[in-house]
Amino acid sequence: MLLRLENIAKFYGERPVIRGASLELAAGRTLLLTGGNGAGKTTLLKIMAGLIRPDSGRLTLELAEGEQVGYLGHRTCIYPELSGLENLFFWARLHGLKPGRAALLELMERLGLLPFADERAGIYSRGMAQRLNLARVLLFRPALLLLDEPATGLDTRSRQTLEEEIARAGKAGAGIVWISHRPEEDAAMADEVALLENGRLSLRPAKAAA
Amino acid sequence: MPRISPLALMALLGGLLMAASHPVILLYAPLEEQMGIIQKIFYLHLPLAWWGLFSFFLVFIASLLFLIRRDYFWDTLAEAGAEAGLVLAALTLVTGMIWARVSWNTWWTWDPRLSTTLILSFIYAGYMLTRGLDFSRERRALISAALGIVAFLDVPLVFFSAKLWPQTMHPQVVTGPKAGGLEPEMKLTLFFCLAAFGVFWAALLILRCRLGLAANRLEGLRARLALKENTPKEQDHG
Amino acid sequence: MIRPALILARKDLTLLCLRGNGLSQALLLGLLLIFIFSLARGLAELFSAQTAATVFWVSTLFCQVLIFNALYALEEDNGQRQVLLLIPAPVQSIWLGKALAGLALLLAAQAVFVPAVLIFLDQGLEGRTEWAPGLLILADLGLAAAGSLLGAIAQGRAAKESLLSLILFPLLLPLLLAAIRLGAGILSEPPAQEDLASWFRILIGFDCLFAAAGLVLFPFIYNAQE
Numbered sequence: 001m002l003l004r005l006e007n008i009a010k011f012y013g014e015r016p017v018i019r020g021a022s023l024e025l026a027a028g029r030t031l032l033l034t035g036g037n038g039a040g041k042t043t044l045l046k047i048m049a050g051l052i053r054p055d056s057g058r059l060t061l062e063l064a065e066g067e068q069v070g071y072l073g074h075r076t077c078i079y080p081e082l083s084g085l086e087n088l089f090f091w092a093r094l095h096g097l098k099p100g101r102a103a104l105l106e107l108m109e110r111l112g113l114l115p116f117a118d119e120r121a122g123i124y125s126r127g128m129a130q131r132l133n134l135a136r137v138l139l140f141r142p143a144l145l146l147l148d149e150p151a152t153g154l155d156t157r158s159r160q161t162l163e164e165e166i167a168r169a170g171k172a173g174a175g176i177v178w179i180s181h182r183p184e185e186d187a188a189m190a191d192e193v194a195l196l197e198n199g200r201l202s203l204r205p206a207k208a209a210a
Numbered sequence: 211m212p213r214i215s216p217l218a219l220m221a222l223l224g225g226l227l228m229a230a231s232h233p234v235i236l237l238y239a240p241l242e243e244q245m246g247i248i249q250k251i252f253y254l255h256l257p258l259a260w261w262g263l264f265s266f267f268l269v270f271i272a273s274l275l276f277l278i279r280r281d282y283f284w285d286t287l288a289e290a291g292a293e294a295g296l297v298l299a300a301l302t303l304v305t306g307m308i309w310a311r312v313s314w315n316t317w318w319t320w321d322p323r324l325s326t327t328l329i330l331s332f333i334y335a336g337y338m339l340t341r342g343l344d345f346s347r348e349r350r351a352l353i354s355a356a357l358g359i360v361a362f363l364d365v366p367l368v369f370f371s372a373k374l375w376p377q378t379m380h381p382q383v384v385t386g387p388k389a390g391g392l393e394p395e396m397k398l399t400l401f402f403c404l405a406a407f408g409v410f411w412a413a414l415l416i417l418r419c420r421l422g423l424a425a426n427r428l429e430g431l432r433a434r435l436a437l438k439e440n441t442p443k444e445q446d447h448g
Numbered sequence: 449m450i451r452p453a454l455i456l457a458r459k460d461l462t463l464l465c466l467r468g469n470g471l472s473q474a475l476l477l478g479l480l481l482i483f484i485f486s487l488a489r490g491l492a493e494l495f496s497a498q499t500a501a502t503v504f505w506v507s508t509l510f511c512q513v514l515i516f517n518a519l520y521a522l523e524e525d526n527g528q529r530q531v532l533l534l535i536p537a538p539v540q541s542i543w544l545g546k547a548l549a550g551l552a553l554l555l556a557a558q559a560v561f562v563p564a565v566l567i568f569l570d571q572g573l574e575g576r577t578e579w580a581p582g583l584l585i586l587a588d589l590g591l592a593a594a595g596s597l598l599g600a601i602a603q604g605r606a607a608k609e610s611l612l613s614l615i616l617f618p619l620l621l622p623l624l625l626a627a628i629r630l631g632a633g634i635l636s637e638p639p640a641q642e643d644l645a646s647w648f649r650i651l652i653g654f655d656c657l658f659a660a661a662g663l664v665l666f667p668f669i670y671n672a673q674e
Contacts, residue, residue, distance in 0.1 A: 075527025
């Protein structure tokens, strides 16, 4: 099992945000995480990423040597003063890769960013910046991909690209946990849907949800 | 008959001991030959300084324990310790300044102990400011703990650098190469005052700590109440 | 840990140089302080070497606060902190990277402050000038280690520069005292009886303390919480 949560609980101050969440995610499966505003979806996702420490419960991540976790939120993570290509170079090197210019340009082409590769990322539109952010994650082929409403505020074209790439990563064997800002539409792409409500997690197959 | 809490007893004992320390200081302890009556402020100054420094040590220990155990009790204790320490350090400075005014004819001069106390006050005032920031509770506790540890580890450096700085002389009364210049009656008075201030300090600390824990509990109850109102149909709120 | 730190430091230096704003603010503030202090001199009076050294290090301290605030602000604009924490390297490499970038910027700023102090405060290099590189490196190492550790408190913009200086300056006092005495000894011949080697020991002790604190405590201060 790629990811396993056992009875995870998290408090903010004395306020319980998550109370006993358990789930399992196998490689190549996509889980859609739904719930109302402030239900703690982002917190749960950050716990899965290992970014936030749960107050109790167990988190198990089974990653092979060299496998990494990718996190794609609605914020773009770009450095506006650097060009798109320089942004990617920076992240690639931090992730321990030594990519050639050609490989990065190929990735940028796939995401429709090639004409702007050497432009300052500061002039990118929100959609372009978010596609660059997507490229940052795809670079290191994450074994677990965590998505926190990445499509918020995107144009149709960028959203399509994003969804194509998510599907592609899933087919390539990545486990995906996805918080979507429009769960009804996106449920079709998921294998399972989880609902976070009052700090508790309930699971159901995607077909029933759709 | 209402039960008397141990804390109230402690506070009472501390108050009585502190009141009793005054006749002991003024009547029992002999008059110091060179410095005269002003030397008696030393019996207040030193206990304040010792317990103040001990408070900061307590912040250090509580901070370490919080980082290891992640139990918010230690965070509350660290906060209580820092507050108590700041009060005592401020009083140490005031008594020290009065002493300096009379014996050296100046309110402030560079002296390693006084300067260290002043610098420590600044450090822990900064610590309290950080605690007052609008952080989430977990983050505030983590940052405060890290600061509480760094601050205390900095103390020896502060002291040695203050000692190395060009300076005037401070009477070295208890420790150091010229130790032993204290009459037995003076020593006894000093220990009495140390104990009196110690009891008072401990009562203050426990009181402040209980206040902090009560505040935490209140926040919890309020959060639970808010949750209950938002989710009327739910059965199992723990 | 070293490699990611170097990559990060290089990126930070590039960004701050391109942005220009953060760095020039720090430089200008330092220069302004030196100039304003030069007003404290009456006609026909001379600044002592100690006064000049104090002004120099106070300018450096303010510069340090602005530098580390700017360095950590770089990761806040577009949510980079979250994903920076996910790189396959210890969190401490971020501390090290920011410290290295800060060290380079501090040295660059001092390259401007040294002549400024010599000119505005009318000082000469008449003491133990051979100690200057050692003093600058040792003091700046401590400033970088401490600044990088505590600058991370400003994460999420909860703490402003003013607060950062209130936390940092008292902790930095041992370093400041040492740097002032040694700086004075470089500007004019130090008194024979003063034990200047001990001041170097204080500097080294400070560097070690904050290097260790950075390595152990940084993960508690810098994390994914908002």
